[in-house]
Amino acid sequence: MIANFGFGVLVISFLVTLYSVFAAIYGERRKIPAMVESARRAMLLTWPLLTLTAGVLIYLLVNNHFEVQFVYEVTSRSMPTYLKVTAWWGGQAGSLLFWSWLMSAFASLVTLRKWDRDREFLPWVIVVACVTMAFFIGMNVFFENPFAQLYQTFDGVAPHTFQPADGVLFTPQDGRGLNPLLRHPGMVIHPPMLYLGFVSFVIPYAFAMAALITGRTDDRWIRLTRRWTLWAWLFLSFGLVLGGRWAYDVLGWGGYWGWDPVEIAAFMPWLTGTAFLHSVMIQEKRGMLKQWNMILVILTYDLVIFGTFLTRSGVLSSVHAFAQSAIGPLFFGFIGLTLITSVILLFHRWSSLRSETQMTSMLSREALFLLNNLLFMSILVVCFWGVMFPLISELFTGQKVTVGPPFYERATSPLFAALLLLMGIAPLSAWGQSTVKTLGRAIWKPIVGAIVVTVVLFTTYTRNPGALVGFFLIALVILVTIYEYWRGANARQRSQDENIFTAFWNLTGRNRRRYGGYIIHLSMMFMAVGILGIEIFQVETQGTLEINQQMSVGGYDVVYQDIAQFPGPDGREVTRAVLGVYKGGEYLGELNPRIDYYYDAQQTMTIPGQRSTLRDDLYILLVDWEPVAATGATFKIFVNPLVNWLWLGSLLFLVGVVIAAWPEKDAERAAVRSKARIQQQTSAAD
Amino acid sequence: MGSSRITFYVLLLTLVLAGLWTGPASAQGPTPTDDEVNRIAKQLYCPVCESTPLDVCPTEACRQWRDVIRTMLAEGKSEAEIKQHFVEQYGVRVLNEPPNRLVSYLVPAVAILLGAFMLFRGFQMWMKPSITESRSEDAKPEAQPAQDPYIAKLEEELKKRK
Numbered sequence: 130m131i132a133n134f135g136f137g138v139l140v141i142s143f144l145v146t147l148y149s150v151f152a153a154i155y156g157e158r159r160k161i162p163a164m165v166e167s168a169r170r171a172m173l174l175t176w177p178l179l180t181l182t183a184g185v186l187i188y189l190l191v192n193n194h195f196e197v198q199f200v201y202e203v204t205s206r207s208m209p210t211y212l213k214v215t216a217w218w219g220g221q222a223g224s225l226l227f228w229s230w231l232m233s234a235f236a237s238l239v240t241l242r243k244w245d246r247d248r249e250f251l252p253w254v255i256v257v258a259c260v261t262m263a264f265f266i267g268m269n270v271f272f273e274n275p276f277a278q279l280y281q282t283f284d285g286v287a288p289h290t291f292q293p294a295d296g297v298l299f300t301p302q303d304g305r306g307l308n309p310l311l312r313h314p315g316m317v318i319h320p321p322m323l324y325l326g327f328v329s330f331v332i333p334y335a336f337a338m339a340a341l342i343t344g345r346t347d348d349r350w351i352r353l354t355r356r357w358t359l360w361a362w363l364f365l366s367f368g369l370v371l372g373g374r375w376a377y378d379v380l381g382w383g384g385y386w387g388w389d390p391v392e393i394a395a396f397m398p399w400l401t402g403t404a405f406l407h408s409v410m411i412q413e414k415r416g417m418l419k420q421w422n423m424i425l426v427i428l429t430y431d432l433v434i435f436g437t438f439l440t441r442s443g444v445l446s447s448v449h450a451f452a453q454s455a456i457g458p459l460f461f462g463f464i465g466l467t468l469i470t471s472v473i474l475l476f477h478r479w480s481s482l483r484s485e486t487q488m489t490s491m492l493s494r495e496a497l498f499l500l501n502n503l504l505f506m507s508i509l510v511v512c513f514w515g516v517m518f519p520l521i522s523e524l525f526t527g528q529k530v531t532v533g534p535p536f537y538e539r540a541t542s543p544l545f546a547a548l549l550l551l552m553g554i555a556p557l558s559a560w561g562q563s564t565v566k567t568l569g570r571a572i573w574k575p576i577v578g579a580i581v582v583t584v585v586l587f588t589t590y591t592r593n594p595g596a597l598v599g600f601f602l603i604a605l606v607i608l609v610t611i612y613e614y615w616r617g618a619n620a621r622q623r624s625q626d627e628n629i630f631t632a633f634w635n636l637t638g639r640n641r642r643r644y645g646g647y648i649i650h651l652s653m654m655f656m657a658v659g660i661l662g663i664e665i666f667q668v669e670t671q672g673t674l675e676i677n678q679q680m681s682v683g684g685y686d687v688v689y690q691d692i693a694q695f696p697g698p699d700g701r702e703v704t705r706a707v708l709g710v711y712k713g714g715e716y717l718g719e720l721n722p723r724i725d726y727y728y729d730a731q732q733t734m735t736i737p738g739q740r741s742t743l744r745d746d747l748y749i750l751l752v753d754w755e756p757v758a759a760t761g762a763t764f765k766i767f768v769n770p771l772v773n774w775l776w777l778g779s780l781l782f783l784v785g786v787v788i789a790a791w792p793e794k795d796a797e798r799a800a801v802r803s804k805a806r807i808q809q810q811t812s813a814a815d
Numbered sequence: 816m817g818s819s820r821i822t823f824y825v826l827l828l829t830l831v832l833a834g835l836w837t838g839p840a841s842a843q844g845p846t847p848t849d850d851e852v853n854r855i856a857k858q859l860y861c862p863v864c865e866s867t868p869l870d871v872c873p874t875e876a877c878r879q880w881r882d883v884i885r886t887m888l889a890e891g892k893s894e895a896e897i898k899q900h901f902v903e904q905y906g907v908r909v910l911n912e913p914p915n916r917l918v919s920y921l922v923p924a925v926a927i928l929l930g931a932f933m934l935f936r937g938f939q940m941w942m943k944p945s946i947t948e949s950r951s952e953d954a955k956p957e958a959q960p961a962q963d964p965y966i967a968k969l970e971e972e973l974k975k976r977k
Contacts (some may be wrong), residue, residue: 382871391865417941488941496938503934507927514923518913531860533868534920595822671849724873735873750871752876763849765871 132197135185136276142178143270145171146263150256157252165252169240172255175233183230186275199275205306205729207700208372212312218320219307222275229265229481232328239332245292253339261331264463272455273584290354306729315375323395327433332357334430341474346481351409360789370779381735381750383767388537393512394436401429404505411495414560427471434464444771494565497555511540549602552650553609575608599661603654610647621685645789652785655778662771685747686711692762702726706751706762722751743772774779776801831917847888855884927943
């Protein structure tokens with residue numbers, strides 16, 4: 130009954146989004162503002178409707194309604210309540226509903242903004258947002274119904290949306306339980322962040338399409354969506370970082386990023402989104418690259434859908450799984466349809482999107498930003514090819530191949546290094562005009578500083594050429610960023626008679642976008658230190674130890690002290706080892722790597738024991754232990770130097786984006802206020 | 816005393832000869848360490864556990880694969896021979912890279928070079944003053960948000976460095 134109610138509300142949500150699309154188009158075409166307003170209100174209604182649908186699903190999940198197929202597949206009685214709630218996005222049907230729910234929240238937020246100056250965009254923003262939403266809700270209604278119930282018929286037990294004539298409701302005693310890999314606090318935040326990033330990129334795309342349809346192709350749509358884009362980028366970036374942290378803590382292979390197609394699916398829209406964030410600045414400052422910005426926003430939107438398609442259609446397992454999947458071909462069709470429509474619209478407005486100005490120097494900031502775009506797109510090409518190559522190979526040769534980390538690392542490393550170099554140079558080049566001489570004068574001091582840092586590292590830390598090149602580039606970007614801050618704060622300090630800290634604070638406060646961006650650059654360098662550390666300096670060893678035996682790696686001595694097996698709190702059996710950690714004879718503490726066996730899912734999880742410092746991470750896995758033989762236990766030990774700078778950098782990144790996205794004082798409003806104040810003073814004087 | 820020394824030398828010689836004789840039989844060498852096994856396992860993927868390299872995959876099937884590697888290493892097989900064994904058994908998908916590297920790298924390399932060429936051509940076109948019109952100050956798209964005068968000053972400084 131409750132499940133039927135949930136499905137009913139879902140169907141109503143679907144109809145409301147369709148109504149919103151048609152009302153918006155009809156209202157715009159017939160010039161009936163009331164119809165457009167009705168479409169806006171309908172779009173506003175989707176969020177409460179989908180919240181109600183989600184509420185019903187959560188109720189079913191939390192209360193063990195195993196007669197509902199989705200609940201049966203992703204929960205079990207032994208799971209704690211918070212995991213039953215997060216199981217909402219732990220399966221196909223639920224995650225599609227979660228996508229739609231987040232999308233409706235963002236669509237509602239958009240409709241609540243003031244539209245006075247941009248009324249002509251409204252109907253088309255509604256159309257794009259609601260078509261996207263209708264597609265995802267439609268997936269749930271017609272193919273992946275989270276409320277389908279299990280019925281016993283003569284043919285056996287099967288899920289049905291409506292009760293079959295000969296069917297009797299079937300309620301299993303217990304559910305299968307959530308995939309143990311997803312039973313981690315990281316999974317509570319990681320998918321929502323990623324999905325938030327995905328859905329919020331729909332908004333800039335919707336405005337871009339509105340601009341193309343209406344012909345208002347100036348940079349108004351970019352200004353309106355700048356903050357949206359930044360938040361979308363923040364969510365997506367944070368989603369990626371959290372995914373990395375989850376992999377590091379849960380997957381038990383000593384790393385955070387395995388160039389897995391699912392990871393790459395989320396990374397691809399991030400690449401185009403990052404290129405877009407840089408490229409829009411050229412349009413705002415110089416009136417250039419309007420066509421390119423449109424291409425980037427279209428690509429980002431379709432890569433968002435493509436990412437969801439990759440993870441949801443079964444295409445990654447094999448092209449045959451894709452062909453058998455109900456939603457795979459539909460996703461494919463939707464991507465094709467939106468891409469073709471967008472490209473047609475883009476060509477229709479191509480001439481009105483020409484640059485208003487010319488490139489005057491190949492070393493100007495806009496030229497370097499364009500080069501940065503080329504590098505981001507190059508990394509995208511590598512990623513896209515790496516994901517598609519196994520499918521293409523299977524399709525044309527019948528031979529499935531694996532494209533693993535060596536391909537990506539070899540192909541992207543020089544591109545990432547070039548990006549770092551650009552991050553060091555671009556802030557010191559000027560908009561419009563820069564020459565080798567002007568740039569050289571600006572950059573020589575940071576280069577000398579970076580060389581000094583590299584020499585110090587060469588004598589004290591490493592002689593690895595790759596690492597030294599990486600550290601040189603990182604040092605260059607950090608020094609250039611600090612230099613830029615110092616130049617700005619110093620200029621303020623001299624003119625305003627402020628102390629350096631106040632000058633620094635005011636400078637950042639009054640130019641949030643610029644200096645927030647610099648903080649983001651700094652955070653990226655922290656992350657780069659972490660990536661360089663683990664990629665180049667990681668050491669590992671594996672061995673079987675008996676009690677009180679020790680193993681040494683990377684300067685650490687690890688002594689196997691004890692092992693115990695006991696039942697865990699949520700239906701798992703825990704095998705937990707105790708290892709003493711020493712460095713140079715000094716006792717540092719104990720670590721407890723463990724293996725959790727989940728009875729409901731019949732799956733094991735290898736949870737590492739970790740000791741984290743800014744210098745390195747000692748990361749120990751319990752690989753094997755046979756209770757019968759009990760002669761010893763096998764451990765795999767990693768020492769991951771500098772990896773914690775990656776997580777530290779991600780926190781700084783958050784600060785940078787919040788600063789950059791924080792609303793600037795509106796120039797127009799400030800001008801009006803100051804004018805009013807003058808008038809007030811004048812009248813008071815009279 | 817003399818005879819015991821002779822006995823000692825005879826025994827020593829026997830042991831040395833025995834050692835030489837048994838040499839070929841123990842060409843298998845000592846049991847390979849986990850690290851030696853993992854060095855090869857890291858480069859392989861089992862067809863079931865997608866995206867998890869063999870050296871860290873916790874499943875029973877992958878554990879058996881690692882045992883096969885250990886046995887083959889003990890038999891004196893080279894890394895290439897071991898990888899080839901798995902390819903023959905399960906297909907090229909067990910390798911962490913496509914066997915034909917040229918194809919896998921060529922397509923993205925060509926695409927990137929094409930992009931770089933297009934960008935270069937774009938630069939050339941943009942920098943031709945006859946094609947594009949210089950943008951006048953009045954043609955600025957919209958009022959910029961309030962910019963700190965010091966930023967404008969900094970930008971000017973960057974332009975004027977000589």
